[in-house]
Amino acid sequence: MTLSRTDIGRPSIFIVVATGLLIGLPATGLAAELPLQGEYRITYTGVNPAPMKPVMIGPQRTVATSLSIMTAVNAGGSGLLHNMTGRCNGMATIDNQAKTLENHGFCDYVDADGDHVFEKWDYPVQPLAATGQGTxxxxxxxxxxxxxxGQLTIKSQRVNALTEGIVQFVGEKTGSYTISRKTAGGD
Known part of the structure; x- marks a missing residue:
């Protein structure tokens, strides 16, 4: 086959059409259906870009609120919280005399389709440390x-931030979930 100078570097019509079809497919067409129940292991990262100054509630106790920007990946490569982003609000109570921390909050994760999943989390009173465990x-x-x-176990660890004035952390969420679908008959 001989190509003229005008044909060199020009993509074939097949490649142009095939690329256009793939790009035009909605992400949901490529996503797998979420099973109605399952177990998971999710790795997450979080950044609190603007930590609030704690409020004193006693000579050795403070309360601080946080807003963290999250990213989550399911270790199975798909499923619950895979490639999802989120936002979490929390409130921590720190007792500097006892060297303990207690932390509670909520998260809202969203996928590429705009579907949300809501999480409530609690870290009971535990030693003040760079690592923590909650439910x-x-x-x-x-x-x-x-x-x-469903229920989950949460492990978290603060990591050194390269940018001054922010808080970064990583962790893992493990557990199981169930999705109950109500039918028109109320079942």
Whole structure:
């Protein structure tokens, strides 16, 4: 086959059409259906870009609120919280005399389809340290996450931030979930 100078570097019509079709497919067309129940191991990262100054509630006790920007990846490569972003609000109580921390809050994660999953989390009183362990529960969702419930164990660790004035952390969420679908008959 001989190509003229005008054909060199010009993509074939097949490549142009095929690329256009792939780019035009909605992300949901490529995503797998979320099973109605399952177990998971999720790795997450968080950044609190503007930590609030704690409020004193006693000579050795403070309370601080936080807003963290989250990213989550499911170790299975798909499923619950895979490639999802989120936002978490929390409130921590620190007792400097006892060297303890207690932390409670909520998260809202969203996927590429705009479906949300809502989480409530609690870190009971524990030693003030760079690592912590808490529990949580899925308290609802929208779209494919409507009717979700389940328990989770959360492990977290603060990491050194390269930017002064922010807080960064990583962790893992493990557990199981169930999605109950209500039918028109109320079942």
């Amino acid at each position: 949580g529960e899925w308290i609802g969702g929208t779209g494919k996450f409507t009717g979700i419930s």
